[in-house]
Amino acid sequence: MNKNIFKNLFIVALVAAMPVLGNAQRKANWQNLDLKTDSTFGISTEKAYKELLKGKKSTPVLVAVLDGGVDLNHEDLKRIVWSNRKETAGNGVDDDKNGYIDDVHGWNFLGGKDGKSIEFETLEITRLVRRDNARFAGITAANVPQKDKAAYETFVNNRTELEKRLGTAKSDLQGVAGFKYVLEQVVKKIGKPNPTIADFENFKPQGQQEERMRATMLDILKDMDYKSFYEDQILAGFKQADEQVKYNLNIDYNPRDIVGDDANNSKERFYGNNDIKGPDALHGSHVSGIIGADRTNNIGIKGVADNVFIIGVRNTPNGDERDKDVANAIRYAADNGAKVLNMSFGKSYSWDKAVVDEAVKYAVSKDVLLIQAAGNDNNNIDVEPNFPSRKYLDGSVASSYIVVGASDYKDDETLKAPFSNYGKTSVDVFAPGVRINSTIPDNNKYAEEDGTSMAAPVVTGLAALIRSYYPKLTAVQVKEIILKSVVKINHNINTMKGADTVSIPFSDLCVTGGIVNAYNALKLAATYK
Incomplete structure (x- = not known):
């Protein structure tokens, strides 16, 4: 073996090991715990349930998980999977006449009529x-x-x-x-x-x-x-x-024949199949559990929200999502009643941003709140391109759209997750996204994962929680409440710039300069008329 390669891998191995250091100190369900009472910088969900929501009534909220797939049979997810009552399962007929045959639990824009699905894709x-x-x-x-x-x-x-x-x-x-x-x-x-x-x-x-x-x-x-x-x-x-x-990165690889659509026609709407799990549902299942894993069954984990139904929408392969699929997934979710969309995906290039912009505007017009992960490249996305984006091509900004960075559990210089993207004007808030335990597919398993992909569903769960207990609030109001109720961070954090570790104010990382907080948000929501 080449000696230089061995040296490089020695460094890679050590760096790869770093994120798990000290994970024994993170408490179970840490993302939902409280900084003061639990000495863990979660979002105070459990405190909110205990002190603010006990005995209160809620209404179910539909949450769309736009992702790689959801295991609807997982023990902690099966009770919260959405069912389309207008559709008769397995009859091969588009009963609700929405253009999607047998879309009982959602839709797969990465599938073909023969039931097969794309697993791997190229980058944009x-x-x-x-x-x-x-x-x-x-x-x-x-x-x-x-x-x-x-x-x-x-x-x-x-x-x-x-x-x-x-x-x-x-x-x-x-x-x-x-x-x-x-x-x-x-x-x-x-x-x-x-x-x-x-x-x-x-x-x-x-x-x-x-x-x-x-x-x-x-x-x-x-x-x-x-x-x-x-x-x-x-x-x-x-x-x-x-x-x-x-x-x-293989220019000769193109799996789109599996779908059978015209990949270059961004206006095409009706393609895919009803397999919302797909060949790799780990990411989407993990995201779904963070949002709303069953809080009543005394097994597994506890989601942030206690009264949600998950609509599974496959648009994200192992590779970069296509703008066409993103736009159609957003429209499908909005048309089927989703009030919060989780988008734990992103990329640095865009084939057709305009078609995504149109879909976002459509969702906003239907009172939908969109939650997007900021990305995991430790980039300042005020200056580095990141798609999808809440800023439209004409320079205006989507009104009900939140971008989320990832935080860790200690209120010190390590609070920002080392991988998390940031941006004083492009990222709104931070939320727990390191070593988050949640549901993964097959055999009712659970695993810890890192990423802004885990932070976004924490905020999605919070948004659904607010809309569930205060259903008269609009998407714009819920966004305002989440941003106004953060726990402000008044100290510096360490982050890498090139090969150097630098200390910068947390307030330089995002619009609010804070971590979302369920307790504060629900108290504030109660004051809205």
Whole structure:
């Protein structure tokens, strides 16, 4: 194995291990706990139920989860899955005449008529380069027509970026594969499937690679067991790099024939199938549990909201979502009565922002509150492009739209999750998004996940909770209440800028400079007439 690659993977392994350090100190259900009473910077949901909502009546709220799929049979989700009473299951007829046959629990815009579904997709930049490769075939900077110069320059820049990303992904894949191989050989020599730190201490390495591997594992196993590291970091890292090379960044890969639509026709509405789970429902199921996992069954976890029904809408593959699918998912959710939409997805490029803008405007006109995850690249999205966006192409802004960053559990310099995007004008609030335990598909399982994808549904759950107990409030009012009732942060946090750790005021991270709070929000909601 290349020595430089081994060195790089040594660093990657250590960095990959960092997010789980100290997770034993996070309490169960921490996102719903209270900073004062529980010494954990949750959003005070449990305090609100105990002190403000006890004995009060609520009305059910429909929440659409626009994502990769939802396991509607999970023990903690099956009671809260929406059922379309206007549709007769399995009869092959569009009973409610909405254009979607047998959409009993939602819709899958990534599926085909034969029941198959897209799992992997390219990134948007890959699709843009593929499109423009055909458009500018035989064209160079010397002979490009004047009217096409700007578009050609964008194409060249995109192609260069794609080539750079693909090169990095291939290098990462080679490096992870090499690290994995050496680690597996060492473990084979140790002779135990789940070796302990003591086993690595007693291991006698042969050669520099094994010596470095032993030192690396002795450091890593201080904070986690081998099995967790191998499965969550090495196997997951290998899978991610492999998928990037094979699918996300592969200009020759195009799975859209599975759907059978015209992928370039953004106005096309009626395609897909009714499989809301799809081939990989981990992300969407996890999001759904955070929002509204059954609080009455005394098993599993507790969602933020206690009276919701989840509409599953598949629009997000393992890769970048298409603008066409995003727009149709938003419209479908709004037409079926969803009052809050969770959008835990995003990308840096957009094929057709206008069609998404039109769908957002449509949802806003129907009194829908849209909640979007800010993204996980530690970018300032005031300056870095991030789609979808609440800012329309004409410069105006969607009135009932909230963008959410991710926070951790300690009220100190580590409060901002290290991966979370931020933006003083583009991100509204922060919410818990580190090591959040929630529902995952198949066999009623649960797992901890990190991301603004986990923070957004905390706010979605809060929005649904407010709309449930105060159903006369509009989407704009609910947004106003959530933003006005945050817990303000008056200290600095640490974040990475390039290779440097910098200390900046939390108020520079988002519009409100605070963490959402259910207790404060519900007290404020009670004052609205």
